Amino acid sequence: MASKQESVYQIFSFQDCKSSPDPIFELPAQCLTPKPVPIVIDNGSFQTRAGWAAPAAEFDSPLLLFRSVAARSRGAARSETQIGNDIPNLEPLRWLLKSQFDRNVAVNFEIQELMFDYVFTHLGISSEGSVAHPIVLTEAPCNPLHCRQMMSELLFECYRVPYVSYGVDSLYSFYHNNTRRKLQPPHTGIILSSGYHCSHILPVINGRFDAVNCKRVNVAGSQAASYLQRLLQLKYPGHLAAITLSRVEELLHEHSYTAVDYHEELEKWRSPEFYEREVHRMQLPFSGKLPGGCVSVEERQERRAQQLRRLQEINARRREEKLLQDQERLDRLMAVQELLEDGLLDQFHKSLVELNMDSAEELQSYINKLQLAVEQGRQKLLHSDGTEGKPEVSELEQPMDEGDGVALMDPDFSEDTLPEKPANVVQPVFNVAEYHQLFVGTERLRCPEILFQPSPTGEDQMGLMETLQYVLARYTPEQQEALVSNVFLTGGNMQYPGMKERVERELLAMRPFQSHFKVTIASRPTLDAWYGARDWALEHPLSGEGGAAEGWISRQEYEEKGGEYLSEHCASNRPFILNGHQRNDLKSSSGNILYYYINVI
Amino acid sequence: MASQIPITARAQPAAASSAALRGKKRPGSLAVSAAQQATGSSSSSKKKKGQLTATPTIQTQITGVELVAEVKAMGTVDCGPIAITESTAKPPPFKDPTFMHSGIGGAAAGKKNRTWKNLKQILALERTLPWKLNDPNYYSIDAPPSLKPPKKYSDISGLPANYTDPQTKLRFTSSEEFSYIRLLPTDVVTGYLALRKATCIVP
Numbered sequence: 001m002a003s004k005q006e007s008v009y010q011i012f013s014f015q016d017c018k019s020s021p022d023p024i025f026e027l028p029a030q031c032l033t034p035k036p037v038p039i040v041i042d043n044g045s046f047q048t049r050a051g052w053a054a055p056a057a058e059f060d061s062p063l064l065l066f067r068s069v070a071a072r073s074r075g076a077a078r079s080e081t082q083i084g085n086d087i088p089n090l091e092p093l094r095w096l097l098k099s100q101f102d103r104n105v106a107v108n109f110e111i112q113e114l115m116f117d118y119v120f121t122h123l124g125i126s127s128e129g130s131v132a133h134p135i136v137l138t139e140a141p142c143n144p145l146h147c148r149q150m151m152s153e154l155l156f157e158c159y160r161v162p163y164v165s166y167g168v169d170s171l172y173s174f175y176h177n178n179t180r181r182k183l184q185p186p187h188t189g190i191i192l193s194s195g196y197h198c199s200h201i202l203p204v205i206n207g208r209f210d211a212v213n214c215k216r217v218n219v220a221g222s223q224a225a226s227y228l229q230r231l232l233q234l235k236y237p238g239h240l241a242a243i244t245l246s247r248v249e250e251l252l253h254e255h256s257y258t259a260v261d262y263h264e265e266l267e268k269w270r271s272p273e274f275y276e277r278e279v280h281r282m283q284l285p286f287s288g289k290l291p292g293g294c295v296s297v298e299e300r301q302e303r304r305a306q307q308l309r310r311l312q313e314i315n316a317r318r319r320e321e322k323l324l325q326d327q328e329r330l331d332r333l334m335a336v337q338e339l340l341e342d343g344l345l346d347q348f349h350k351s352l353v354e355l356n357m358d359s360a361e362e363l364q365s366y367i368n369k370l371q372l373a374v375e376q377g378r379q380k381l382l383h384s385d386g387t388e389g390k391p392e393v394s395e396l397e398q399p400m401d402e403g404d405g406v407a408l409m410d411p412d413f414s415e416d417t418l419p420e421k422p423a424n425v426v427q428p429v430f431n432v433a434e435y436h437q438l439f440v441g442t443e444r445l446r447c448p449e450i451l452f453q454p455s456p457t458g459e460d461q462m463g464l465m466e467t468l469q470y471v472l473a474r475y476t477p478e479q480q481e482a483l484v485s486n487v488f489l490t491g492g493n494m495q496y497p498g499m500k501e502r503v504e505r506e507l508l509a510m511r512p513f514q515s516h517f518k519v520t521i522a523s524r525p526t527l528d529a530w531y532g533a534r535d536w537a538l539e540h541p542l543s544g545e546g547g548a549a550e551g552w553i554s555r556q557e558y559e560e561k562g563g564e565y566l567s568e569h570c571a572s573n574r575p576f577i578l579n580g581h582q583r584n585d586l587k588s589s590s591g592n593i594l595y596y597y598i599n600v601i
Numbered sequence: 602m603a604s605q606i607p608i609t610a611r612a613q614p615a616a617a618s619s620a621a622l623r624g625k626k627r628p629g630s631l632a633v634s635a636a637q638q639a640t641g642s643s644s645s646s647k648k649k650k651g652q653l654t655a656t657p658t659i660q661t662q663i664t665g666v667e668l669v670a671e672v673k674a675m676g677t678v679d680c681g682p683i684a685i686t687e688s689t690a691k692p693p694p695f696k697d698p699t700f701m702h703s704g705i706g707g708a709a710a711g712k713k714n715r716t717w718k719n720l721k722q723i724l725a726l727e728r729t730l731p732w733k734l735n736d737p738n739y740y741s742i743d744a745p746p747s748l749k750p751p752k753k754y755s756d757i758s759g760l761p762a763n764y765t766d767p768q769t770k771l772r773f774t775s776s777e778e779f780s781y782i783r784l785l786p787t788d789v790v791t792g793y794l795a796l797r798k799a800t801c802i803v804p
Contacts, residue, residue, distance in 0.1 A: 127695050128695070150702070214737065266760050462744050467744045
C-alpha cells in the first residue's frame, strides 16, 4: 500500500549576507569631559570590536563590529584600501584581503594602523595630533614581546595615546561572566577559549592567570572552515568556484553542530532514513554550467590528441631550426680554425676578435661544444621521426557525474540519478535543481569535531579535551578540584549547538569517579571579551593626577621602560622578566634602555 | 588640446574635501594665476583644485592651470581621477604625520627589508632570549603531540573506517564507497590525501 509519508527534504539556500558600511559616529560630549573616556578595542583575528567604556546605557554595546580584514591592492589603487564593513562582499576581493594577524598575533602593523584609523575615524575622533583617550586593547596569551613593543610604539608614538592597557580577551570574558554569576573574587577556574585561529586552555588560580601551565591548540574556526571547504570542493568538483569561504563559514555558523558522543552520532548517520532527514541540501544559484559540458568524452580526447600533435610539430620544427643554426655556426668556426691551421695568423686573429673570443683554445672548446650539440640534435630528430609521439591520453581525467557520486553514498537513496556517460553525443536530461544542490551530511558533524580530534586534518597536536587533561595533570588534586569546579567556555568557535554537553561528557570521562565539576558557557561568547574589557576599564579608572593606576601603561612608562613593558592586572599576560640586559634588537624607537624585572608566580 | 585632457586629468585630484588640510602646503601663486585665468564663475572649490594640482614640477603646474581653464571652458565635472603623486584621502588628524614604523626597517635596514616579520621569524627571534626553563612564552605554550593513536575515519563520508584502499591509500567504510573511490580522478584523490596530510612526496 502506498505510504502517505512525504519525505521532508530540508532545502536551504545560502544567505550570502552583505555587510553595510559603518556610519561615522558623532563624538559624544560626555566622552571628552570631564576626562577622556577610554576606548575599548577587542582586537580579534576574526572580528574587531570597538566602543566606549562609559557608564551610560547607550554605550552598552560595541559601536563597531567588523571583520579584521583590509582589501589592499597594489599599484595605483593602493590608497583606496577598504577595511572591514566597507567591503560589502568579501568574495570578489578574496585575493586582496590582508589581515594584520598571523595566527592570533598581530604582526603587520601597517594594517593594524589602518584598523586603528578606521576605528578612530568612525568613533568620531577628530583631535589634532593625538588621540586623547586611553585605550584598552586585547592581545594573545603570551604575546611575543616584539609584537607588544610594536603595538605600544604604534599607539604611543603614532597616535600619542596617554594610557594603554593590554589584556587577554578570554580572561576579560571570564571575569565578566563571573561577576554576572556573582561569584566572589578571587576567581579560580579553567578557561577553554576557542577563537578563529587558536584555542587556548587558560587556568586561573586565585585571580591570577597561571601562564606557566596554559596551553594552546592550533585548531579553531579557520581550520574548520578550510576543512569544510576542501571536503565540499572534493565532493563536488563541478562547483569549485561556488563553494566560497564565506558560504562555508555560513554553513559552519548555521548548519553545523557538535555531537555529544561522536561515534554514536556517526552510527546514526549510516542509516539512509536518518540521512535523508538530516542532510542539509544547500541550493546553489543556477550557474548554467552543465556537467561534462556539451562535448562528449571522445571529442574531448580527440581535441587533446590534436593539441598534443600540434605541440609536437612545433617542437620538432624548433629543434630543426636550432640544429640548422648550430650547424651554420659550427661551419663558421671551423673555417676560422682552418685559417689558423693554414697559417694565416692575422686573419685568424681578426676573425677571433669578430667572434668575440680570446684564443685558439676558446675557439676549440666552442667547436667541441657545438659539435656535441649538433650531434644531439641529429639524434633527437632521428628519434622523433621514429616514434610517432603517443598522445598521453592516459592522463585524461573525467570529472565524476554528481548523481553517481551521491548515489554511491547511500544505495537506497532515491533521487534522480544522472544517467551514465552517453555513448553518443545526445544530451541527457537531468534534474538541474538537483545538480546545483550540495548535500551537507556528515560534514555538519565532522568539521566542529576537529577541535576535539585534529587528526582528520593532519594535525598531530592533542585535541582540546586531551590538552585539558594534560594541563590538569600538572596540578595537585585539590587544585584540580578547584579548577574543574569552574570550567568556562568562551570564544566564537564554542557556539556550536551541543558544545557544552560534549565538554561535560568528556570531563565526566576524565575526572575521578563521582567528583564534582561545573561547566558554563559565556553568555555571548563572541562579544563577552569586549564587555569584560569594558567592565575592567570602568572599574579601574585613571586618576586625574596623571599617575598611572594599576594595569595602565602611561607614555612616560613606555618611554622609560620600553615597548615590552606590561603593567599587570587581573586579566593581563604575565610580563617577561630578565635581569638588567640591554637588548639592541628590541630597542624601542625612542632608543631608550629597556628595563626587565624578575617576577615569579 | 583635447588630447591633453585625459593625461592631465590624472594630475587633478578629485574631492575638494582634501583641500582643507592640503591647502596650507601649496604655494599661493598657483591659486593667484588660476584666479587670473578664471573667467566668469569660479567657485572656490575650483580654485582649491587649482591649488591642489601643484605638484613639485612646474610642468604639471602649468598644465594644471591650463586644465583649470580648459575644464571651466568645457564645463565638465571632474571628480574621480586620483592624483598620482598624492592620495585623495587626507590623513586622519589624530595621527602623527611623521611617524614611521621601526619594525619594517624602513630607516634602519634601508631598501632591503621592507616586509613585516611573520610569526615564525618573530618566534625564532624570541627564542634566542634568555628564557628560564618554566617561563611561558608563545612557543612554549603550544600543546604537545597527541598521546593517543588517532582514530581512522573514512575520507569520503567520515564514518569510522576499517579499510584502506592499497592503490590510492584512501580510507573507506563500505563497498559502495570503495567503488566510488576507484572511479575518482587522481586530482580528487590527491586532494583527499592532502587534506589528511598523507600525500607521499616520493612518487
